[in-house]
Amino acid sequence: MLLLTSNILQICNVVCRHPGMGHSLSRTIIPTIHSQFRHYSNRYPRNKLTRSSKNKQPKPLNFVIPNYISVSKLANLLNCRIETLIKDLTKLGFANISHNYILSREYVELILQEYNYVLPASQAAITSKNIYDGLKAPANPKFLQRRPPVVTIMGHVDHGKTTIIDYLRKSSVVSGEHGGITQHIGAFQIVTPVSKKSITFLDTPGHAAFLKMRERGANITDIIVLVVSIEDSVMPQTLEAIKHIKNSGNELIVAITKIDTIKRPKDREKAIERVTNDLISQDIPVEKIGGDVQVIPISAKTGENMDLFEESIILLSDIMDVRAENSLKTLVEGWVLESQVRKTVGNVATVLVKRGTLQKGKILLCGNTYCRVKLMVDDLGKDVIKAEPAQVVEVRGWKDLVRAGDEVIQTVSESVAKKYINRRIALQAVEKDAVTVENLNEQRREEAELQKHKNEIEDEDIKKSFVPQGPKDVNFIVKSDVSGSAEAIEESIEPLGNAEVRCKVISSSVGLPNESDFKMAQITDSKILCFNLGNLPSEVINNPYHIEVKQYNVIYKLIEDVTDILTDNLKPIFEKKFTATIDIREVFEFTMKKKLIKIAGCKVRNGVLNKNSLIQIIRGPEKKIIFEGKVATLKHEKEDIMEVSKGHECGVTFEKQFEDYKKDDVILVYENVKVPRFL
Known part of the structure; x- marks a missing residue:
């Protein structure tokens, strides 16, 4: 039993050192660990720890287990010495435990169980992410009806995704997009001209910046249309889209676009063959090699093969038999595709209905806010009375702005919505505290190790090297x-x-x-x-x-x-650019006010020498630098001058009263030139 406990807690202790992972692990596997502890404790005798060995009878728990507690305070609750508790925790796999180490509730329960305390029955872990699952009702087969398929269009930027939508709904979305790219998730429900059936399209952006938006589009859809240009074939965002498609497990159709740009049939066939082979190399099971992924060459500009494209989507959705509960008795569920604040109407959210029928007056819960539906508007800007599964509407009436990608769930009343929101906010606070506690434990561990190093090192300069220098x-x-x-x-x-x-x-x-x-x-x-x-x-x-x-x-x-x-903001780096060379021909000495003053008699070999120029004085064949600084004074005969050009003579003195120069030394004039830097 002790070995099992030690192994599990060693894993927990290691994982919890990584920010953000410890709490997730404790919320997911700790309940399982509890049940396994009870299972093994019934079958095998325990190797008792220090405290449990003194009293083999189960002890009642006479205090409330806190969410977080330090080792020293837990020792007080257990009425034992801190050294004894730390020793037992070390046996259980905790490393570098100190008196101020903070333990979470899950770890405290495991420790109490080892100390023979009777714990209350464990319950399934409820987190801020799954707290609303209790509002969801199981599907009722009586209300299941066919619904339009939800189709997400994905692919590389400028491969013609939005142009396909334009053709199908006879609009001009492209002309309204800045820079010619789609920058939001566009949601449109259309009726196909041939089959007269509805399809809901999600047009996701292709630019690399919209990774999260594309992931969201792949996870709430039935069918994904991968758009590949016949001119460019597979591109970086195409590869990324393929990764999301494989992870989502959704059905796939490939549309090869811009075929109108290649006029000759033979050249077009070769280009289509090249794109198909590139897809095969990415493990896309196209029909050419016996797979089930349709590859359809189309031109949204001329309309070529667009009827075949839409019929392929309808055919695939018929095979999939997509259904949803379409009843007023079913609580509505859906997804927020986008949200924003408008000056005239306030907080609005674009919602894709997943199940149920959404009507005005219903209470929707999403994130940490809710709304009583005041108004619903479709993609054409028209008011709608109700929204059925796979329909996209703009919902108005939210108390606060919701986040794109969050799930929408209907509640029976505002009081129920407020109750769940308050519980979720409380859980989020606990989870935030968990991350803070983990970071605090890690910080204290690092400080202890740093202090240990500082105590071992006497040199102050070496001590400074242990101070972290972050970006x-x-x-x-x-x-x-x-x-x-x-x-x-x-x-x-x-x-x-x-x-x-x-x-x-x-x-x-x-x-x-x-x-x-x-x-x-x-x-x-x-x-x-x-x-x-x-x-x-x-x-x-x-x-x-x-x-x-x-x-x-x-x-x-x-x-x-x-x-x-x-x-x-990068630290600037400068390089020396030498602009002039001056020879020291003579060294003159003058006595002024009983003080000996030296002046370098110079001649400019090339370039220009200015007053206050940055200079180096070098000596001998090895070009040893004997001085680096600035010119202090510059004279021609008895007059102060500002500069001396090539071929002229002058007298020079240097800053810091430097006079340790000799005849035949060379003065080099330079400028500090900033070197361009890049991330």
């Missing part, structure tokens, strides 16, 4: 039109930097910068990055806090500017 933080505050873009920008710029300088996003939110943002920027010395917020008001640009505010419409321009700002 310089360059702070930014991100403001965007929608939460998905703010998330994408944060994910894109936070990894930028190196060991010397790094990007740090202080906050990211939706809407124009407000007074709170300016105060935060002033405190943290941050720049404010605005994305897709239109023409900024003058009070924002010329804010009284004198905070630099930058506006962008294209994300890769924003990333380039952030990279340039980080580069400007």
Whole structure:
């Protein structure tokens, strides 16, 4: 039993040293460990620890187990010596335990069980991520009906994804996109011209910055259309999309676009063959090699094969037999595709309905907020009375702004929604404390090790080498039109930097910068990055806090500017550029006020010698540097002059009253030239 306990806790102890992993592990496997402890304790006799060996009878628990407690306070609760408890914890696999080490509730329960205390029955771990699962009802087969398929279009930037949507819904989304790229998840439900059946399309951005948005699109869809240009074939974002497709396990259709750019049939066949082979090399089981992935060459510009494309989607959805509960009795579930704040209507969210029928007046729970649905608008801007499964609507009436990617769940009343929200906020606080505790334990462990090293080393200079020197933080505050873009920008710029300088996003939110943002920027010395917020008001640009505010419409321009700002914060490196050579022909000595003064009689060999020039004096064939500094005075005959050009003579003295020069020494004039640096 002790061996089992020791092995498990050794694993927990190692994993918990990595930030963010310990709490996740304790929440997922600790209940299992508890049950295994009880199982083995019934079958095998325990090798008791120090305390449990003194009393083999189970002891009642007469105190409340705290969420977190230090070793010293736990020793007081157990009425034992700290040294004894630390010794027992070491036997259980804890390393470098001290009196101020903080233990989580799960570890305390394991320790109490080893000390023969009777613990309350364990329950399934509830976290902030699964607390709303209790609101979900199991599927009722009576209400299952066919629904439109949800299709996500993925692929590399500028491969024609949005153009496909334009053709199908006869609109012009491309013309409204900054820089010619899609920068939000677009959701549209169309009725196909041939089969007259509905398809819900999610148009995900192809730029590398929108990784999280593409992952979200792959995880809430039924069918994925991978768009590959016949001109470029498989590109970096194509490979990334393929990775998401494989991870999602969704059905796949490949659309080879822009076939109208190749006129000759033979050349077109060769290009299609090349793209198909590239897909095969990426383990895509296309029909050519006996797989089930359809590859359809299309041109959204001319409409060639577009009828075949849409019929392939309908056929695949029929085979999949996608269904959902479409009943007013079913509690609605869905996903937030996008969210933003509008001046006239407040907080709005684009919601994809997963099950149930959404109507006005229903209570929706999402994240840490809720709403009573006031109004629903479809992708054409029309008010709708109800939204059925696979339909996308803009929902208005949220108390606070929701996050893109969060799940939406219907509750029976506002009181139930508030109750679950309060419980979730409390759990988030506990989870945040868990991370803080882990970081605190790690910090104390590092401080103890550092102190140990300092005690062993007497040299102060060597001690300083143990002080960690981290990179310089360059702070930014991100403001965007929608939460998905703010998330994408944060994910894109936070990894930028190196060991010397790094990007740090202080906050990211939706809407124009407000007074709170300016105060935060002033405190943290941050720049404010605005994305897709239109023409900024003058009070924002010329804010009284004198905070630099930058506006962008294209994300890769924003990333380039952030990279340039980080580069400007790198420690400058200078190189010497030699511009003139001067020979010392004679050394003159003068007595002035009983003080001997030396003057170097020089002739400029090349270049120009200026007063206050940076110079080096070198001596002999080995060119040994005997002085480095500046020119103090520059004279021609008895007059002070500012510069001497090539071929002219002059008298020179040097700063710091340097006079240890000789005849035939050489003066080199140089400039410090800043060397360009890059991340």
